Amino acid sequence: MMTSWKYGVAGLVLSLAAACGNDPNQPDIISGVRGAFSALITPRLGAESQGPTVVQIRKSVTPEFRAANLNRPVLIVELEKSSQAALLVGVAVNDRVITYLTLDDVSLAIADGVLIATRGLGFDLMAADVSDFERALVSGGGPTKRVHRYLDGEGKLFNRTFACDVAIEGRTITETCEGEGQAFTNTYATNAIDWIISSRQWIGPEHGYIRIEDLGIE
């Protein structure tokens, strides 16, 4: 929808028409003003860092909580940069990818313990190709390739390719990656049956690392 305001007073018209009203599709006046200032001062990264800690969240995952959520798989995550922690519940399965969702509508897509997409964070990881990494887990480690996909400022997709090295030591897997001016190291911890139960994975330059703890289904 395009509205064109060419008012003939030899210049510029900006109309910030905003709600009160019963039109849900008009912008909110308060957030509009706040937003206008924040757009000038800082680009928005993620939510503010307040809220429960990982310990508090872990305590809240009681058998009653699990039953109320139909015993769906549960994750606890923490974004390192903002120290913001959240609880996620698995809501969908697609092949080997489980999509987990927070209360405030941020989602993570995890394939066998590896993060392959985020949504709702802003500067999201749109998709990732970690097939090389999965092959290396089976073959005991070695050099691999990893591809990340993001959106640029215009909303167009672009890829970042990284050259990685996977090292497996007992129950710890270390994936050291480098490429296109970035370097990061993902670490994973597995259980007795080789499932990744916790990890520290890099999302992208804006968000840095996320710690993921898989609480499974019970």
Added chain:
Amino acid sequence: MKFSATVRKVLFGLAVTCLPATNHAQSYSFSNYGEPGLIDMPSAQPASDAEFALTVTQFAGAMRTTLMFQAFPRLSGSFRYGRMDDYFGEDNPLWDRSFDLRYQLLDEGEILPAVAIGLRDIVGTGIYSSEYLVATKHLSPGISVTAGIGWGRLGSFNGFSNPLGGISDKFLTRPTRDYGVGGELEAAQWFRGDAAFFGGIAWAVTDRLTFKAEYSSDAYAHETGRLDLFEHRSPFNFGVTYKAHERVILHAYAMHGSEFGFGVTLPASPLRPGDNGGVETAPTPVAVRRPATIGDLSWTKTPTATLAAKETVRTQLEKQGLEMEALRVESTRATLHIRNFRYVARAEAIGRAARILSSVLPASVETFVIVPVHQGMPLAAVTLKRSDLERFEYKIDGAEQIYRRTEISDAAFSLDPIDRDPNLYPRFRWSIGPYFLGSIFDPDNPLRFDVGAALNVQYDIAPGLVLSGTLRQKAFGNVDQADIDSPSALPRVRSDAFQYGKATTALSDLTLTYNFRPAQNVYGRLTFGYLEMMYAGISSELLWKRVDSPFALGVELNYVKQREFDQGLGFRDYEVATGHVSAYYEFANGYRGQLDMGRYLAGDWGGTMTFARTFANGWEIGAYATFTDVPFDQFGEGSFDKGIIVSIPLGYASREPRGETRRAVLQPILRDGGARLSVQDRLYDVVESYHDLNNTWGEFWR
């Protein structure tokens, strides 16, 4: 068809594999003239592609406000509005508009410097008129050296006989500008007259702080002579710029050994809006079907199953800023018509709607047809397979894969009224909020503004038929104090704008609009009522556009009567029939051209050329010029109508996802020739973004 498919593939390839526009690896800073440069002198560095910057500087009685846009990677244009004190005598300044162009001849390489050629103040009075050829070389990432040769104002200090005099004697002298009523390109002067050298060094000490020193070839003859604004003691200028914030750069200078100057630059870029991909919440994930259930058609026997599904789809869509216009569910196919209020990236609306359908509809429904709708007009039919949604949700190349398997076709008669949501019509919506009306370029007071409250009502009577109106009440402001006496040789179709600005309670618009699809590939609009601030009447439009074509053709016919100055219900005597035939073309990389030919409000005949650069995130920056059969001296100051167009996605300021954009038109001079009716919701912009889904397909999976 074949041609378009190839074009589409090429464009898509670009969309996916192009790296994001990155800042120049090497530093550059802005000059007093609003473009990358030293202090007064230009450098040969281009700004980042698509960057625009607003620079305001003040030095010794000269204030310059410049808006620069790097329209192409190699070509930038600047528009400047400046004040020169005492030009017409004590306390009588000159307010002057000027326009610059700069072209990058050579990119900086390992050995070779960057080379650029520029023209300053090419239109109008020419107080800054100059031309230059300049080279810049980085000695290290933070230190650059610039040297160049200038003509005109840039050839006024320590000038020498024009080296181009070897080509022709004509180059040895520079004629004074016979600018008539202004607004015309003054090519006769270019590169003529004495030339002079200039140069300087810029040193970026940190990534925030830069020191600059230059040898200026500008003698400031006028300012130091007749106007006596300052003393030119030395050609050396020194300056420092400090990047206080990503989008705020401060400058300070010591000029010509006698004065200090200050400035601020506000750069921005549609390619770097600060929220890549937007701020929307997570979409509904695809619900993968159990293979055994796909063949199960037992649900078709219970009509309530379909009703329940439709209601769930409706509520899910609403949560994500989409409205269900209609939903038809058959055993293996569903057709969903949606209204999109939230997503500027149109493909994102499609992707989210598709995922909602996959999570609600019975497993046997394999084909989804999603049709975005605007004011009752279906705009395009996007057909995709549920199996493809399931297969490609998390693949690294999932966007390309599903695009290849998606069919986009014309949707003229896709909507069966039976399937329409009964709650949609009639429906009444209203909202109240503040408005801001600004006016610039008035020589007496360059910035005037009004602030007040605006009440907007909209009544959806029937599909395609809408009654809407806006009432404004001014709270305070000084727009009505403008006392412009602008004589006009033409009927006063726009030059009374300031009279309209005096209204404190104003009916901005009150219209009955009918949008319809008369035929395949054709869209229609009929608007009746108080169409805009100054005119009421009837406006009709037809647009022909194929879904897969970058080309469109339109025709518009209007009959209007001029409204009373008080913006009430009354009229003045003037009425006129206007209309245009328009051709639109989308070039590669988001560049758009438009040609309108027809009759304008003053009864003059002619054409408008518009050229703009559009971005997938809703930004648009462009310029237009209109030439009609009104001779330049009859048009008056400015010679012909021209302006800059900027469209900003609303979500940019509010940090909330919004599907609308706001357009502002900046006209340096407002006169009566080439004036066009300002009617809302013209068809092309409504339609185009839903045809070129490839452009925003990167956000399908967002």
